[in-house]
Amino acid sequence: MDINAGDTAWLLASSALVLLMTPGLAFFYGGLTRAKSTLNMMMMSFITIGIVSILWALYGFTLAFGAAGTASATSPDPSNGLWGHLSWDGLATAATTTFGAQGDQVPTIVFAAFQLMFAIITPALISGSIADRTKFISWSIFATIWTTIVYFPVAHWVFDSGTDGSGGGWLANWGVEDFAGGTAVHINAGAAALALCLVLGKRIGFRKDPMRPHNVPFVLLGAGLLWFGWFGFNAGSALAANNLAGIAFMNTQVATAAALCAWLIVEKIRDGRPTSVGAASGAVAGLVAITPACAFLTPLTSILLGLIAGSVCALAVGLKYKLGYDDSLDVIGVHLVGGIIGCLYLGFFSTDEINPAATNGLFFGGGGTLLGKQAVAALSVFAYSFTVAFILGWIITKTIGFRISSDAEVEGIDLNEHSETAYEFDTQSSTGAIPSGQLTGRDGAKDQATSEGDGG
Numbered sequence: 001m002d003i004n005a006g007d008t009a010w011l012l013a014s015s016a017l018v019l020l021m022t023p024g025l026a027f028f029y030g031g032l033t034r035a036k037s038t039l040n041m042m043m044m045s046f047i048t049i050g051i052v053s054i055l056w057a058l059y060g061f062t063l064a065f066g067a068a069g070t071a072s073a074t075s076p077d078p079s080n081g082l083w084g085h086l087s088w089d090g091l092a093t094a095a096t097t098t099f100g101a102q103g104d105q106v107p108t109i110v111f112a113a114f115q116l117m118f119a120i121i122t123p124a125l126i127s128g129s130i131a132d133r134t135k136f137i138s139w140s141i142f143a144t145i146w147t148t149i150v151y152f153p154v155a156h157w158v159f160d161s162g163t164d165g166s167g168g169g170w171l172a173n174w175g176v177e178d179f180a181g182g183t184a185v186h187i188n189a190g191a192a193a194l195a196l197c198l199v200l201g202k203r204i205g206f207r208k209d210p211m212r213p214h215n216v217p218f219v220l221l222g223a224g225l226l227w228f229g230w231f232g233f234n235a236g237s238a239l240a241a242n243n244l245a246g247i248a249f250m251n252t253q254v255a256t257a258a259a260l261c262a263w264l265i266v267e268k269i270r271d272g273r274p275t276s277v278g279a280a281s282g283a284v285a286g287l288v289a290i291t292p293a294c295a296f297l298t299p300l301t302s303i304l305l306g307l308i309a310g311s312v313c314a315l316a317v318g319l320k321y322k323l324g325y326d327d328s329l330d331v332i333g334v335h336l337v338g339g340i341i342g343c344l345y346l347g348f349f350s351t352d353e354i355n356p357a358a359t360n361g362l363f364f365g366g367g368g369t370l371l372g373k374q375a376v377a378a379l380s381v382f383a384y385s386f387t388v389a390f391i392l393g394w395i396i397t398k399t400i401g402f403r404i405s406s407d408a409e410v411e412g413i414d415l416n417e418h419s420e421t422a423y424e425f426d427t428q429s430s431t432g433a434i435p436s437g438q439l440t441g442r443d444g445a446k447d448q449a450t451s452e453g454d455g456g
Helices: 005-032 033-066 090-092 108-131 136-159 169-176 182-200 216-238 245-270 276-290 299-316 319-324 331-349 369-398 406-411 411-417
Strands: none
Touching: 005 033, 005 108, 005 216, 005 276, 033 108, 033 136, 033 411, 090 169, 108 136, 108 182, 108 216, 108 319, 108 331, 136 169, 136 182, 136 369, 136 406, 169 369, 182 276, 182 369, 182 406, 216 245, 216 276, 245 299, 276 299, 299 331, 299 406, 319 331
């Protein structure tokens, strides 16, 4: 079968949109932190781009989409994946794939590039739960190992439908619905985030010192980039420029808009004032919740999902104060809770009137079978990710250490981990020259002395 040029172009564009989400996440998280932690927070997102891209080319695609289920975290199959059947000969012949319910023909390398962007952003999401206190090298090691032994296998469970002749993942074969990653991305990352913030413990001054977002425009910019890129995330998962992509696109928009409004309503009722940070957070909560469900719902039920997700997540972010865990940037309250809501919601409102490949939910005459499967999927991914992340975090803590020193945390993680500060307030000399010992970044590669941070 010939390659469909239109579908291929759409998938390439979608891949670029999804990659943009990770820098968008860096802005979103960077704005939510204190000024002295901004660069470290953003770097935790950017380093995942570098690490995961290499892992995906070496063996990640093999683990997630290996033929006949022969690839696993402990026994990769080098005859499959980018390192195997996408050898130079395979690339030259533009091998095609039929992944997805529609069986659309696009080059396998394009499908692999699209899935890579999902693999990149998933560990980056985790980083927000451990802001202000994490060694950069320890985070890099964690991201490498967790992505290898958690994300790649879970992506296989959820995304590999086996339509390329492979055995497929057990959740996909069982009929679990997750169109774009509610389980594989958001529940997966949220569970790991909970594990790590328990391992690392609370920030110094948690619930005592003010820890307000230092740059709200950054937060709004990041949320806008995430919203924009999410259309590639969801509509791109149709793997074709077709009606299903249009449905996913529209449902993504209306659910996100509804969640934004719902979060602001909760803030108005609870606190007396709606906030811009609340608007950004509500939008992200809606994007998270609609991710698994975007191609299985009507626009009306998508709006309802957004209203539920925005309201519940707005309340869920306060659980850390009641239960005593320090989830710095509310990854658990937004991504874990939002992912679970979207996953379970399908058990009630999924309909084959929208997508012939869908299983009808409880309210569309399908009974409780799909709801049960969705619950098992959410629980399985949560349990696996949480357990592995907790053990891995504990091992790193007991060996090289996962958390920076107390003095470094108080002074500022940017200065201590990167010899940089996000904002330079020192008065320059009248000649405009930079004082000796204050060069940072590329200009300071050979002069690592730094000035005092702003300590914001």
